[in-house]
Amino acid sequence: MTKDQELGITVDKEKNVSEWFTQAVTKAELAEYAPMKGFMIIEPYGMKIWENIKENFNEMIEDEVDNASFPSLIPESLLEKEKDIVEGFDPEVAWVTEAGKDGELEEKLAVRPTSESMIAPYMSKKIRSYRDLPFRVNQWCNIVRWEATDTRPFLRTREFLWQEGHTAHRNNEKAHKEVMKRLNQYEKLYEEFLAIPVLKGKKPEHDKFPGAEVTMTVEALMPSGRSIQSGTSHNLGQQFAKAFDIEYEDENQENNYCYTCSWGLSTRSIGPLALAHGDSQGLVLPPRIAPIQAVIVPIFQEESKEEVLDYCRELEDELKGIRTEIDREDHRSPGYKFNKWELKGVPLRIEIGPNEAEDREVTLVRRDNRDKKIVKLEEAGQKVEGTLEEIHEDLYQNLLDYRDKHIHEAVSYEEILEKIEEEKGYVKAPWCGREECEAEVKDEIHAEIVMVPLEDEELEGENCAICGNKAIKNAYFAKTY
Ligand SMILES: [Zn+2]
Structure with a gap:
């Protein structure tokens, strides 16, 4: 403890979870505010948690994926090659325009908001034939996204640490398998190490990763009743392969575009770790990830x-x-x-x-x-x-019980609003698939569709709870972090 820090947390978690969170992560010395707005210093105690997460995740993927390191700056011309990435990240990109003695750069460089545009040209160089597939590489690095809204340590920061896995495959089926495999590994990491149950699902079309065909997510429900997106896995289809010429020659000497994927999990995961298990006295760390057990x-x-x-x-x-x-x-x-x-x-x-x-x-x-x-x-x-094992089991079970009690069903717009506001958690409702219907809920109570569950069948003969048109799937609405 530094001398000017008061030891205990001065607010009740139940009464003011937002203030509690800030005090808990700073007083427990997970993170400290940096001199620049929106940035954080991850302190040694917080870093040890991240290193434990890293070690466990590396162990899960190491039989198939090697780690590498790519530059943190991406030339504008590369970033612009895939239009969705540019459009999706443009408002959040930080640029380097000047450097060294010569001053202004001929081409400005983006501080990476994600690395598809740097890794795709590398794949294009390395992949020649079908024998090179599947091609997989991962990096643990920092990322900068210039968040406009209120930032908070771990939950929303302008710079964070993550792993980003990038892979290339022969066809869509294999790409889909990869996406599901990594999603299942995120689920395992959360449940077996962080003692946090997660729901797996698909992001709505309008909320996919820029350039992705499909974005899968794991979502965790916090005791405040809000959901947190905890890891994502994207099937990028042939978008990036076509933009960056990632081709392979098949058995018949014919050239084909690859199908690529990317998947990431960040230091944001430390946010739910604090929020989910902590109490008014401070953090409660699950034993398998705790720096000191x-x-x-x-x-x-x-x-x-x-x-x-x-x-x-x-x-x-x-x-x-x-x-x-x-x-x-x-x-x-x-x-x-x-x-x-x-x-x-x-x-x-x-x-x-x-x-x-x-x-x-x-x-x-x-x-x-x-x-x-x-x-x-x-x-x-x-x-x-x-x-220690019992503690892990109990922490997990408590959250699971809480979550299972907080998946409500609704069939009308009013019911969606009412249940999210009064009963907290997820509201499952039939949905037509249109963004406009989600927007109505968003405008009213700032809740959104966090995912469409994977296991649910397509709906037949049901109507969208919001517009009354034909519903396609059930969607999970919730307030989010
Ligand atoms: Zn609708």
Whole structure:
């Protein structure tokens, strides 16, 4: 903690979630505001979470996808080759127009808002024949998008970190398979590591990624009742292949355009991690992603100090393989330390005093529900591991229960508005597929269609809840972050 930071959060999460979020991420030292508006500094504690996400996701994709690094600047002429990318990102692109001694550049350079326009020409160079397909590459990098609306650490920032995977395939079927595979990996990452259940779906036509044929999304419902887009996977069809000449020669020596995909997950994912699990005391980090899984807090008087600290080290040995830390800050009271680690969301606290040392026991306190139990030193490793698993399961289950209770159905415009406003969460309603119908809801209550579920059949004989014309699919309406 820096000296001018008050330790605790001063608002109730329930009462003012927006202020709570800002205090939680800054006081827990995940991020700090940067000198420029809309930018953030990701602090070491926040970066460790991102690195854990990165490590787990790399493990999921590494058998098929290698990491590479592409320039952060993209020449205007390349960005302009695919018209939808230009139109889609134009209002958010930051440009470099001057550099070095010579001053003004002959061609201005875009700070990448996404890298299709840089990676597509690379693919065009590398792909020759059908034997080069599928072609896959991923990069972990920073992205700049000049957001006009109010920015907030992690949730909406002008610069963020992400991974962007780019792939090329022989046909649309294989491209679709790729898109679904990566979407399923995002689902797995959220559910198995971040303990956040997600819904998988398709974005409406008018809300697709610029240049994409299809955009798939994973959506997570936050306890505030708002949905957050948590990762997207795009089938780009042949748009980019045609704009950048990504061709391959097939078995009959004929040239064909490839089908390309891109898929991304960003540091925005740390926003829902805080929002979904946190409480008024601070963060509650799911154990598999927490930088520190168990914090050991020694409690001693001067005369018992040595004995207690020795015992803590013994315990640390028992906890090999679990990410632990001993809080050695001598000048702080146990109460202060408890508050600090609660704020930082460490899933499990282990209290060690002279009594524990003497009885060869340890006291475990869960961050999420504050359950306390005393276990023997020799079984501490196993018990801590088991408790961390339980915490993960409980965090996940709580959100799943909440989400399942917050998928409402509506058949009229009034009902959509009423249920979103009063009952929060998602409202599932038959929809004709037209943007105008979504716009009516958006204008009235700032809710939008976050996705069309994948598993649902096409509707027959039902009418759009908004315009009354023939409905095609059910759409999920919600307020969003
Ligand atoms: Zn309609």
